[in-house]
Amino acid sequence: MNAINPFYANRNNSHLSNRPTSDQFQPTYAKLPRSPITSSPVPHLTSLYHFDSKDKYGDRGYPGNCGGNLIKDLLHYFQPRNVFDPMTGSGTCLDVCRDLNIPCQSSDMRQGIDACDASQFLRDHFEFVWIHPPYWRMKLYTDDSRDLSRSPTLEAFIERYRLLIENCAGALTSGGKLAILMGDYQDRKAGYVPLVFWTKYLAMQVGLRQHCTDIIRFGHGASSSKKVYRSSFIPGLHDVCMIFERA
Numbered sequence: 001m002n003a004i005n006p007f008y009a010n011r012n013n014s015h016l017s018n019r020p021t022s023d024q025f026q027p028t029y030a031k032l033p034r035s036p037i038t039s040s041p042v043p044h045l046t047s048l049y050h051f052d053s054k055d056k057y058g059d060r061g062y063p064g065n066c067g068g069n070l071i072k073d074l075l076h077y078f079q080p081r082n083v084f085d086p087m088t089g090s091g092t093c094l095d096v097c098r099d100l101n102i103p104c105q106s107s108d109m110r111q112g113i114d115a116c117d118a119s120q121f122l123r124d125h126f127e128f129v130w131i132h133p134p135y136w137r138m139k140l141y142t143d144d145s146r147d148l149s150r151s152p153t154l155e156a157f158i159e160r161y162r163l164l165i166e167n168c169a170g171a172l173t174s175g176g177k178l179a180i181l182m183g184d185y186q187d188r189k190a191g192y193v194p195l196v197f198w199t200k201y202l203a204m205q206v207g208l209r210q211h212c213t214d215i216i217r218f219g220h221g222a223s224s225s226k227k228v229y230r231s232s233f234i235p236g237l238h239d240v241c242m243i244f245e246r247a
């Protein structure tokens with residue numbers, strides 16, 4: 001049949017190429033750009049963050065756990081005297097701070113403490129704030145209606161997210177840094193939701209300015225990476241850490 005009708009043969013082969021092979025689940029090695037030499041105390045901290053080793057911080061089993069390496073590198077870089085993490089999840093940031101002997105105030109909706117409610121937190125106090133909010137409803141965390149992941153619409157999420165960023169900005173000292181780890185989100189109903197864009201927009205709205213480059217964090221170990229989808233789309237393999245500064 002192949003020799004008689006090559007188009008038919010090609011059609012069959014194209015089906016074969018869509019089947020996942022064990023090779024497709026192996027890591028791909030890409031050459032990273034050379035980084036300039038600077039006086040940074042953390043030379044490997046660049047706009048491409050690609051460490052996939054597990055670390056001892058937080059709980060890898062917690063949904064949305066982010067690992068502690070990036071937080072640790074940021075703390076080594078900025079050397080803050082105190083830290084605030086009002087969405088601590090499994091306590092990753094707190095664990096890193098304990099390791100580095102930096103006082104850290106951390107809490108989460110799971111303890112009933114709403115990070116959007118400024119009245120619950122100190123003002124003008126922290127030199128560094130770390131937040132890793134829900135990527136809207138990508139993962140659901142608590143049943144509390146104040147939980148950002150429970151926001152019923154994108155508009156409601158954006159409004160709560162604005163309160164969160166405003167609260168964190170008010171908790172910073174002058175010159176303090178707010179690091180936000182966020183990723184874009186999509187689902188059938190909402191389509192593609194550029195949450196990284198919204199983060200910057202809201203941060204600017206509350207008077208923060210971006211301090212340095214975005215840090216593109218490679219998403220090693222995402223549960224979706226081993227799935228086979230019937231639909232065609234461009235997979236997102238990263239999230240973005242943005243660092244803002246209070247004037």
Ligand SMILES: C[S@@+](CC[C@H](N)C(=O)[O-])C[C@H]1O[C@@H](n2cnc3c(N)ncnc32)[C@H](O)[C@@H]1O
Binds near residue numbers: 089116132
């Ligand atoms: C992406 S997870 C953080 C995971 C954390 N970085 C870790 O490594 O374990 C987001 C967290 O935000 C919390 N959260 C959601 N809405 C909140 C709110 N309004 N106030 C405080 N925490 C909230 C969730 O309970 C969840 O633990």
